[in-house]
Amino acid sequence: MTFTLTEDRLVETMRTQATIGGTENGGLHRLALSDEDREVRDWFMAQMEAAGLETRVDEFGNMFGRRAGADPDADPVLVGSHLDSQPYGGIYDGALGVVAALELVRELNDRDITTERPVEIVNWTNEEGSRFQPAMQGSGVWAGAHDIEAEYAKTDVDGTALGDELERIGYRGDVPAEPREAYDAYLELHVEQGPYLEEWGSDVGVVTGIVGFVWGATTFHGEADHSGPTPMHYREDALVAAADVIGGVRRIPGTLGERTVGTVGYMDVSPNSINVIPDEVTFTWGFRDPDPSVLDEAKARVLHECEAAAEREGVDWEWEDRMRVDPVHFADRCVDAVEDTATGLGYDASRIFSGAGHDATHANAVCDTAMVFAVSEDGKSHNEDEYTSWADCYRAANTVAGAALELAGRAD
Amino acid sequence: MTFTLTEDRLVETMRTQATIGGTENGGLHRLALSDEDREVRDWFMAQMEAAGLETRVDEFGNMFGRRAGADPDADPVLVGSHLDSQPYGGIYDGALGVVAALELVRELNDRDITTERPVEIVNWTNEEGSRFQPAMQGSGVWAGAHDIEAEYAKTDVDGTALGDELERIGYRGDVPAEPREAYDAYLELHVEQGPYLEEWGSDVGVVTGIVGFVWGATTFHGEADHSGPTPMHYREDALVAAADVIGGVRRIPGTLGERTVGTVGYMDVSPNSINVIPDEVTFTWGFRDPDPSVLDEAKARVLHECEAAAEREGVDWEWEDRMRVDPVHFADRCVDAVEDTATGLGYDASRIFSGAGHDATHANAVCDTAMVFAVSEDGKSHNEDEYTSWADCYRAANTVAGAALELAGRAD
Numbered sequence: 122m123t124f125t126l127t128e129d130r131l132v133e134t135m136r137t138q139a140t141i142g143g144t145e146n147g148g149l150h151r152l153a154l155s156d157e158d159r160e161v162r163d164w165f166m167a168q169m170e171a172a173g174l175e176t177r178v179d180e181f182g183n184m185f186g187r188r189a190g191a192d193p194d195a196d197p198v199l200v201g202s203h204l205d206s207q208p209y210g211g212i213y214d215g216a217l218g219v220v221a222a223l224e225l226v227r228e229l230n231d232r233d234i235t236t237e238r239p240v241e242i243v244n245w246t247n248e249e250g251s252r253f254q255p256a257m258q259g260s261g262v263w264a265g266a267h268d269i270e271a272e273y274a275k276t277d278v279d280g281t282a283l284g285d286e287l288e289r290i291g292y293r294g295d296v297p298a299e300p301r302e303a304y305d306a307y308l309e310l311h312v313e314q315g316p317y318l319e320e321w322g323s324d325v326g327v328v329t330g331i332v333g334f335v336w337g338a339t340t341f342h343g344e345a346d347h348s349g350p351t352p353m354h355y356r357e358d359a360l361v362a363a364a365d366v367i368g369g370v371r372r373i374p375g376t377l378g379e380r381t382v383g384t385v386g387y388m389d390v391s392p393n394s395i396n397v398i399p400d401e402v403t404f405t406w407g408f409r410d411p412d413p414s415v416l417d418e419a420k421a422r423v424l425h426e427c428e429a430a431a432e433r434e435g436v437d438w439e440w441e442d443r444m445r446v447d448p449v450h451f452a453d454r455c456v457d458a459v460e461d462t463a464t465g466l467g468y469d470a471s472r473i474f475s476g477a478g479h480d481a482t483h484a485n486a487v488c489d490t491a492m493v494f495a496v497s498e499d500g501k502s503h504n505e506d507e508y509t510s511w512a513d514c515y516r517a518a519n520t521v522a523g524a525a526l527e528l529a530g531r532a533d
Numbered sequence: 534m535t536f537t538l539t540e541d542r543l544v545e546t547m548r549t550q551a552t553i554g555g556t557e558n559g560g561l562h563r564l565a566l567s568d569e570d571r572e573v574r575d576w577f578m579a580q581m582e583a584a585g586l587e588t589r590v591d592e593f594g595n596m597f598g599r600r601a602g603a604d605p606d607a608d609p610v611l612v613g614s615h616l617d618s619q620p621y622g623g624i625y626d627g628a629l630g631v632v633a634a635l636e637l638v639r640e641l642n643d644r645d646i647t648t649e650r651p652v653e654i655v656n657w658t659n660e661e662g663s664r665f666q667p668a669m670q671g672s673g674v675w676a677g678a679h680d681i682e683a684e685y686a687k688t689d690v691d692g693t694a695l696g697d698e699l700e701r702i703g704y705r706g707d708v709p710a711e712p713r714e715a716y717d718a719y720l721e722l723h724v725e726q727g728p729y730l731e732e733w734g735s736d737v738g739v740v741t742g743i744v745g746f747v748w749g750a751t752t753f754h755g756e757a758d759h760s761g762p763t764p765m766h767y768r769e770d771a772l773v774a775a776a777d778v779i780g781g782v783r784r785i786p787g788t789l790g791e792r793t794v795g796t797v798g799y800m801d802v803s804p805n806s807i808n809v810i811p812d813e814v815t816f817t818w819g820f821r822d823p824d825p826s827v828l829d830e831a832k833a834r835v836l837h838e839c840e841a842a843a844e845r846e847g848v849d850w851e852w853e854d855r856m857r858v859d860p861v862h863f864a865d866r867c868v869d870a871v872e873d874t875a876t877g878l879g880y881d882a883s884r885i886f887s888g889a890g891h892d893a894t895h896a897n898a899v900c901d902t903a904m905v906f907a908v909s910e911d912g913k914s915h916n917e918d919e920y921t922s923w924a925d926c927y928r929a930a931n932t933v934a935g936a937a938l939e940l941a942g943r944a945d
Contacts, residue, residue: 315762332761336807347915348796349744349821350727350888353786355912360797361783367776374765384760385772386807388800395748395798395817395855397915405807409761443807476762500767503759503809 123466124526125519126224127231132511134220138164138204139212148505149212153205153247153258154182154283159290161204165219165244172226174242178294181262181269182246182287188226190239191532196305198236198529199488200225200521201243203259203480207251211312211507213514215480217495218310219244221518225525237530238305245480246292253283260480262298264487269298300487306455306528307484310493310521312509315476316500324468325516326494327460331475331482332380333448335416336407338387339366339427343436345392345400360390360399362430362438369426370406373419380474381410383419411448411474448474449482455491455528462523463493468516493521535878536938537931538636539643544923546632550576550616551624560917561624565617565659565670566594566695571702573616577631577656584638586654590706593674593681594658594699600638602651603944608717610648610941611900612637612933613655615671615892619663623724623919625926627892629907630722631656633930637937649942650717657892658704665695667856672892674710676899681710712899718867718940719896722905722933724921727888728912736880737928738906739872743887743894744792745860747828748819750799751778751839755848757804757812772802772811774842774850781838782818785831792886793822795831823860823886860886861894867903867940874935875905880928905933 142151174186202218222242250256273284287293343357374381388404408419463470495517554563586598614630634654662668685696699705755769786793800816820831875882907929
């Protein structure tokens with residue numbers, strides 16, 4: 122017998138969470154540890170309690186709810202995502218993954234299904250990283266990637282410390298922010314945030330891993346001369362050199378791989394005056410790819426572009442590493458469970474590599490992991506135009522729920 | 534008998550003015566209508582009074598001092614420049630032109646020379662345009678290019694109105710800011726701010742005109758997607774389009790003329806985040822050339838580059854005019870007077886077109902005008918590294934003084 126969720130209730134729960142921090146344009150403004158985050162956490166805690174889960178909040182605010190299994194010694198299956206949003210983001214993003222986890226335990230309750238392994242659901246703290254950096258912070262602390270004291274001390278633009286905000290909203294819990302025991306598996310549903318599933322005509326995405334990325338920043342140092350009397354051949358224009366490299370970052374992915382992307386997102390120009398040749402320009406560059414050797418090659422090529430641009434324009438340059446995260450490849454058994462479930466439900470499922478980072482990156486360091494992607498219309502995310510149809514939400518939620526049930530095992 | 538200034542006194546006067554607002558790195562920080570500007574104005578007024586000049590300050594703070602001529606009905610010859618500086622600018626810039634004018638009347642006094650025409654010296658208000666815009670403001674009001682009430686209302690970054698600052702420092706005078714009568718000629722000495730005189734091995738520059746310029750701004754509108762999951766072929770990256778055009782602005786002058794220059798000096802990137810594809814980029818572009826048809830062509834080409842870049846990247850775009858000033862060609866008789874004087878003093882004088890705007894642009898609308906350029910080492914200006922040797926200062930000052938005397942005529 123196939124296991125599916127109750128569609129009307131899934132939609133209703135999605136609509137309910139979307140009212141907390143909802144924007145007038147149909148989006149969501151629910152920054153980590155804000156009043157809206159507290160409100161949605163209170164709501165989520167009440168739902169977990171009502172579903173009879175054994176709840177706990179860890180010292181970093183990660184919220185867990187456990188549904189017991191037949192075998193109390195078995196390693197649990199963990200399912201979840203995050204309820205925080207980008208500034209004026211969309212209502213689906215990570216919230217769909219938390220709602221699907223909640224609907225999973227509700228459905229198990231309704232059907233009176235006992236699993237072999239315990240099933241735990243989770244809402245991670247601050248996945249977005251827009252108010253406090255870095256992104257995926259709660260799962261990172263939990264998985265041991267970050268020191269909790271260092272993360273407590275992080276401040277937002279107003280200088281408010283994260284630890285204080287956790288206290289203020291009442292979610293600095295009393296359980297250590299670490300895996301309480303061994304976990305059998307972690308499953309996460311998230312919207313794709315890219316256009317591939319829609320382009321391929323797929324119903325749902327079976328995520329096999331997460332691309333790695335390499336970030337750096339380059340600064341060119343030229344001469345800030347008057348834009349009038351300085352002949353072109355006397356100029357050392359830092360902005361011209363930077364523009365050369367921006368063109369290079371646009372070209373490099375097309376020379377490396379079909380999934381390679383490269384972006385210059387940030388740029389600072391000095392003195393930034395209409396009448397002065399720019400003497401100092403700093404900009405960031407970043408590349409993502411499923412293959413770590415492609416990241417190495419992309420970085421080597423952008424540095425080569427910087428060197429060539431500096432030489433051509435006669436400017437000095439320097440660069441620094443900003444961050445590097447290696448690609449993640451999920452465990453076959455979890456990926457297979459997701460794929461078998463989707464196929465068993467009659468869905469057209471496509472294997473896909475995630476182009477964005479997710480809490481699953483950190484969970485993968487703790488236990489076998491996989492993800493499910495819901496179709497993102499036009500690939501839009503992190504803005505109010507983000508959209509996934511209820512039918513696509515339902516298919517993806519059924520997929521993660523069914524895979525979790527398969528991994529947890531039926532006791533009856 | 535050749536007429537030359539007293540070199541030691543010229544250097545001493547230059548050094549004295551450089552102490553008012555002088556910086557620890559040997560530069561000058563004397564913004565228009567600041568306390569330092571008041572101090573240097575007080576000093577200049579005292580020097581004019583001591584030289585026996587009939588002084589006046591007009592309603593816009595332009596300071597004049599007249600030395601009577603033999604013919605009280607003759608149109609005067611006006612000589613001067615400006616004492617204000619860029620933030621952390623150089624000590625020569627316009628100050629050398631005002632000091633040379635002062636030394637001219639001192640030397641006429643010392644030698645007891647009576648001129649046919651009156652000789653007036655002038656310090657124009659706010660030539661630099663860094664605290665209050667536009668540049669060349671005082672001469673512009675005087676020549677009727679700007680409405681005085683509109684210019685009084687201009688504010689600095691602190692919101693302080695120019696008119697109030699003129700009052701505060703005591704230089705909102707009682708004489709109308711307009712030519713009191715017809716002028717025979719205006720002469721101005723300024724440092725070149727470019728490298729040509731040094732490159733040519735010239736002693737002094739005979740300025741035949743001032744390049745015109747055309748300024749505009751372009752905005753590209755793309756899509757602010759997540760830099761990870763958005764494939765390269767889905768992107769509409771406003772910064773990539775802007776980078777294309779910056780490269781175009783670097784190339785265009787080389788296709789137009791040997792004196793054409795083009796600059797992108799200002800750029801604003803939104804949302805300016807390492808992890809988001811830029812969706813809105815605004816930047817300025819500007820071109821200068823002695824030929825107005827070259828300005829037209831440069832503008833047409835940069836707009837063509839914008840259109841091509843927008844099409845290539847799939848972004849929308851718009852643009853706006855910011856400013857256009859046509860080239861100025863000085864009157865032959867004034868240029869000849871400068872050239873004859875320099876040659877008569879044994880200097881290697883080169884005719885040169887000014888790449889920067891000067892108060893002479895506006896004066897040229899009132900009367901016949903010419904300029905003298907002093908050699909700028911390495912072409913540096915508008916920073917503390919600006920340098921002109923005392924020997925070059927002296928040669929240029931002798932040239933403007935001699936030319937003024939030639940135009941004013943000796944009565945004795």
